[in-house]
Amino acid sequence: MFLVEPHGGVLVERFSKDNLGKIQEMRKLIVSHEDIINAEQIAVGSFSPLEGFMGKEELESVLKDMRLPGGLVWPLPILLQIKDEKAKDLKVGKSFALCVEGEEDVYAVLHLDEIFNYDLDKIATEVFHTTEEAHPGVRKLMHNGNCFLGGKIDLVKRFPSSLKYFELTPKQTRLIFENKGWSRIVGFHTRNVVHRAHEFIQLEAFERLHCDGLFIHPLVGPKKxxxxxxxxxxKCYDLMVSQFYPKGKVLLxxxxxxPRYSGPREAVFTAICRKNFGCSHFIVGRDHSGVGNYYQKDGAHKLFDELGYIGIKPIYFNEVHYCLKCDQYVESCSHSESNILQISGTQCREMFKKSKIPPAWFMREEISRMIISDINDGKEVFVE
Ligand SMILES: [Zn+2]
Structure with a gap:
């Protein structure tokens, strides 16, 4: 039994070997929290085979062909974007210490080998299918300057987070999977708390594919x-693992x-990341990584089909519904519309804010109670 190979064959690991004194002497470059996240994920191998921020040739190849210059599928630009004035006296060939505003700590070192400008409209059109600033990805792109820094990075320090305990690296998950003797592993990407529809999809995929394991992998970076x-x-998923999922079969x-809100391209990117974590299969929902109405609901499914096998198998799900007559979640059934129940994300939020427990077919009561109890304790359950 073997795990799938990392994308491109080798798991990238880039940790700085320089001593802190030398790093402290490097010129500091203030970048965003997102840039540090990208640097960290490159360094721990989640974005293998990338070893740094993309240069112009890589960017063009990714925009045009969804491939790196060597031909390997890679759909999403990973860029270090800064304002022109900040780039003015940077020198190619030098190394820079990446920091965030207001902090002394150095998180990563950038070995700068390219500074370039690029047509932002072109990036937006390819990646987001629009140049409208109402799109959150476009808005960010248009206001972050028109200068890009390319070059390899080395990680100095992982970004602090209250969830580091759960933030396993690809090397760690691969070790866990190997120790458990798993090779068929289905990955699940989410930005949401667990509800019954997601639980249905996860377990359905796990059983249908005869998997050894299910890897639940929620996004925990900055949110809107x-x-x-x-x-x-x-916390909710942790409860699911200890109480409700099949014992010993699920890793959180x-x-x-x-989220980059780039729809189909991001869906493929998120799959490639999970391949690096050791997953053989990946669940792709409707409008995966989408926002508003910018992408076709089945755009991600179509893109996977166009690109062909990328070393991890996408498993498609359409929207699932709870059917009163079937008394369970279904992808489709013969009963009429009036038997289909649904609660939107907004409705669900409103219920929680009023300490109202949503129906059990929608969310397990234990999960709902945990959320309401955190709200009552004054914890920030929703991002402000
Ligand atoms: Zn039915």
């Missing part, structure tokens, strides 16, 4: 206002990453 806070997401990890 109104989203569930990552702490409560992990947390993925320090952030």
């Amino acid at each position: 206002s109104g989203d569930f806070n990552p702490d409560i997401i992990c 990890g947390a993925f320090q990453n952030y």
